[in-house]
Amino acid sequence: MARRSAGDAAIAAGPPEDPPPAPVVDAQQVTVSLGGRRILHGVDLEVPGGQTVALLGANGSGKSTLVKTIVGLYPPDGGGIDLFGTPLSAFKAWERVGYVPQRTTAAAGVPATVGEVVASGLLSPRSWMARRSRGDRSAVREALATVGMLDRIADPVASLSGGQQQRVLIARALARRPDLLIMDEPMAGVDLVSQQTFADTLADLSRHGTTILLVLHELGPLAPLINRTVVLRAGTVRYDGAPIEHGEPDHDHVHPHAAPPNRPGTPECPPGHAPVEALSGKEGMG
Numbered sequence: 075m076a077r078r079s080a081g082d083a084a085i086a087a088g089p090p091e092d093p094p095p096a097p098v099v100d101a102q103q104v105t106v107s108l109g110g111r112r113i114l115h116g117v118d119l120e121v122p123g124g125q126t127v128a129l130l131g132a133n134g135s136g137k138s139t140l141v142k143t144i145v146g147l148y149p150p151d152g153g154g155i156d157l158f159g160t161p162l163s164a165f166k167a168w169e170r171v172g173y174v175p176q177r178t179t180a181a182a183g184v185p186a187t188v189g190e191v192v193a194s195g196l197l198s199p200r201s202w203m204a205r206r207s208r209g210d211r212s213a214v215r216e217a218l219a220t221v222g223m224l225d226r227i228a229d230p231v232a233s234l235s236g237g238q239q240q241r242v243l244i245a246r247a248l249a250r251r252p253d254l255l256i257m258d259e260p261m262a263g264v265d266l267v268s269q270q271t272f273a274d275t276l277a278d279l280s281r282h283g284t285t286i287l288l289v290l291h292e293l294g295p296l297a298p299l300i301n302r303t304v305v306l307r308a309g310t311v312r313y314d315g316a317p318i319e320h321g322e323p324d325h326d327h328v329h330p331h332a333a334p335p336n337r338p339g340t341p342e343c344p345p346g347h348a349p350v351e352a353l354s355g356k357e358g359m360g
């Protein structure tokens with residue numbers, strides 16, 4: 075009987091299949107310490123492309139710390155994170171990532187228009203003063219229309235209510251047309267009608283393949299879009315599976331409305347994102 079060579083075996087097996095795409099987020103055994111205290115204790119989170127994941131957990135369980143570490147704001151002191159298959163230390167494609175930090179009052183003191191704040195999401199800090207292209211202008215208008223704020227494009231952002239400012243910051247992340255959208259409690263302070271509009275927007279992005287990671291306290295109107303829930307407790311993953319509505323009993327939740335502004339190099343402004351407060355208000359987008 076003739077012996078089969080390795081080449082014959084390859085032919086019998088058919089053409090080689092493409093390797094599966096790398097997860098969009100691949101966090102393995104991530105540990106993070108802040109102020110000399112260990113906050114995350116070996117967290118694993120692998121998010122494949124196109125998935126919409128809700129990250130739940132009680133106050134102080136480490137949700138914001140985890141997403142800030144994923145967007146490069148906190149250095150892990152153990153484990154590793156890849157984005158789109160590239161280790162975070164070598165990752166440069168920040169235009170593919172949209173990040174909305176937990177609600178801050180940063181926009182309130184900014185002498186810029188709504189259009190300028192959204193446009194600042196399109197550009198790296200070095201080039202945000204550059205002249206806008208027609209494509210940029212339409213991306214800004216589209217993002218503002220999506221959150222129902224287009225009619226306020228020329229208004230000073232400081233003249234908006236807190237919830238409206240939050241919607242502008244969401245538009246700022248959407249204008250990048252990111253492949254990965256990470257939002258930390260995006261619904262905080264946003265009224266029910268706007269929450270539903272926001273849910274419709276996320277559903278549309280998800281249909282077009284955007285990978286979405288949301289820090290939430292409950293799924294609420296976003297429930298139909300969530301493919302998976304991950305629950306953190308005391309810096310460890312306590313649940314990772316089919317969507318559940320609530321992570322933990324959380325009776326004392328208070329939204330942090332009074333966080334400090336997002337200066338470059340501070341925990342609200344990741345690499346490749348212009349700080350909101352750097353805006354001067356000199357260039358109109360309307």
Ligand SMILES: Nc1ncnc2c1ncn2[C@@H]1O[C@H](COP(=O)(O)OP(=O)(O)OP(=O)(O)O)[C@@H](O)[C@H]1O
Pocket residue numbers: 108109113131132133134135136137138139140
């Ligand atoms: N910059 C910091 N320095 C020191 N400790 C911090 C810092 N930021 C957060 N922590 C601590 O890390 C722990 C986790 O905080 P984190 O903000 O990640 O929790 P969370 O799950 O997002 O909470 P919440 O639901 O209240 O937003 C808390 O005990 C918090 O006090």
